[in-house]
Amino acid sequence: MSKIRLPVTRYYGSKRKLVERIWNEIERKELIFDSVLDIFGGTGLFSYYAKCKSKQVIYNDIFRFNSIIGKKLIQQSSNELTLERARNMLLPIEGVIYRNVITENFTGIYFTDEENHQIDIFIQNINFLENENLQASAYYILFQSCIIKRPYNLFHRNNLNMRLNYKKGNFGNKKTWERSFSELFERFINELDEFCFDNGEENISLNSSALQCNAQANLLYIDPPYFTSGSNTTYHSKYHFLEGLAHYDEIQKNIDHNKKNKEITINKSLEFESKTTFLNDLQQLLLNHTDSHIVISYRNNGVPSIEDMAELLRSINNNFEVSVIDLGNYGYALNRNNINNNEVLIIAKNILL
Numbered sequence: 001m002s003k004i005r006l007p008v009t010r011y012y013g014s015k016r017k018l019v020e021r022i023w024n025e026i027e028r029k030e031l032i033f034d035s036v037l038d039i040f041g042g043t044g045l046f047s048y049y050a051k052c053k054s055k056q057v058i059y060n061d062i063f064r065f066n067s068i069i070g071k072k073l074i075q076q077s078s079n080e081l082t083l084e085r086a087r088n089m090l091l092p093i094e095g096v097i098y099r100n101v102i103t104e105n106f107t108g109i110y111f112t113d114e115e116n117h118q119i120d121i122f123i124q125n126i127n128f129l130e131n132e133n134l135q136a137s138a139y140y141i142l143f144q145s146c147i148i149k150r151p152y153n154l155f156h157r158n159n160l161n162m163r164l165n166y167k168k169g170n171f172g173n174k175k176t177w178e179r180s181f182s183e184l185f186e187r188f189i190n191e192l193d194e195f196c197f198d199n200g201e202e203n204i205s206l207n208s209s210a211l212q213c214n215a216q217a218n219l220l221y222i223d224p225p226y227f228t229s230g231s232n233t234t235y236h237s238k239y240h241f242l243e244g245l246a247h248y249d250e251i252q253k254n255i256d257h258n259k260k261n262k263e264i265t266i267n268k269s270l271e272f273e274s275k276t277t278f279l280n281d282l283q284q285l286l287l288n289h290t291d292s293h294i295v296i297s298y299r300n301n302g303v304p305s306i307e308d309m310a311e312l313l314r315s316i317n318n319n320f321e322v323s324v325i326d327l328g329n330y331g332y333a334l335n336r337n338n339i340n341n342n343e344v345l346i347i348a349k350n351i352l353l
């Protein structure tokens with residue numbers, strides 16, 4: 001069978017390079033399932049792979065911006081937004097009075113003044129699009145363009161200066177950072193045209209915290225935030241700006257002005273984001289899904305340890321056949337400092353399924 005092509009994503013912890021290996025291991029264990037719940041969905045690549053494999057897919061992520069990406073790639077089956085229409089959305093519509101939330105609050109932080117102005121206009125123009133398909137496409141190309149224009153592809157630092165003053169060195173892609181939204185839109189509209197498809201199933205994208213998500217599927221894929229023993233930056237801190245854009249009308253009253261990067265606090269949560277409570281959160285999650293096969297992605301030098309997690313799975317359900325598979329050393333695009341850091345898969349095959 002020909003290789004499955006996947007959208008290129010620049011997301012922290014994306015399983016793009018690993019998803020084929022993960023799927024092969026699931027097949028090797030002869031798990032029987034026709035539905036998948038990807039409860040920490042992120043870029044949606046595991047979901048997308050499962051969609052290509054003709055499964056019924058439920059995508060979920062705590063962040064609305066991610067769930068819109070999931071809506072586009074997983075729930076919807078086509079892209080109706082043309083490049084011309086997307087580019088026109090960067091311009092104000094005559095007679096409309098626009099708010100300037102990004103321009104007024106984020107000068108010199110993430111994007112240039114001109115870019116901030118374009119973001120303000122584009123986001124508000126999404127309200128004038130006539131259906132959900134067009135709206136999700138518009139958000140998708142904006143989020144992807146914002147990510148690709150950022151040093152490190154993240155929003156936890158107010159480092160626009162780094163981008164603007166960057167001369168040369170090993171790191172960074174100054175050329176991409178300086179590409180205009182209009183230019184980048186072409187790439188992401190093409191991406192949507194290539195990757196949106198119908199697999200004949202009712203797939204959905206949810207926006208809930210993992211512990212609040214009450215969807216069920218034969219196979220639960222758990223790819224949670226991952227901790228080392230040192231300090232960790234939460235997903236919220238890394239991507240708060242995009243979560244703000246997905247809640248444009250609420251940004252103004254949710255800016256933390258004490259932080260240099262003007263963090264937008266919407267959907268900030270410690271669930272699965274605190275080392276001290278992670279194992280309890282995981283136990284709770286597993287107890288909610290004892291009728292499924294469970295597949296967990298984690299790393300061998302993380303906290304809690306792989307053995308702690310495997311032990312927890314064994315203790316939750318006698319019908320789980322638990323195995324731990326070392327997938328080797330996979331450097332993440334955004335984290336090159338991981339020499340002794342192997343990717344591990346824990347599979348709990350539910351023998352009643």
Ligand SMILES: C[S@@+](CC[C@H](N)C(=O)[O-])C[C@H]1O[C@@H](n2cnc3c(N)ncnc32)[C@H](O)[C@@H]1O
Nearest residue numbers: 013014015040041042043062209210223235271
């Ligand atoms: C390791 S990433 C998942 C990456 C994904 N598998 C991919 O290939 O892109 C973890 C994801 O969990 C989400 N997340 C963090 N805390 C969460 C929670 N309590 N409930 C649901 N999702 C959460 C983050 O937004 C992030 O997208």
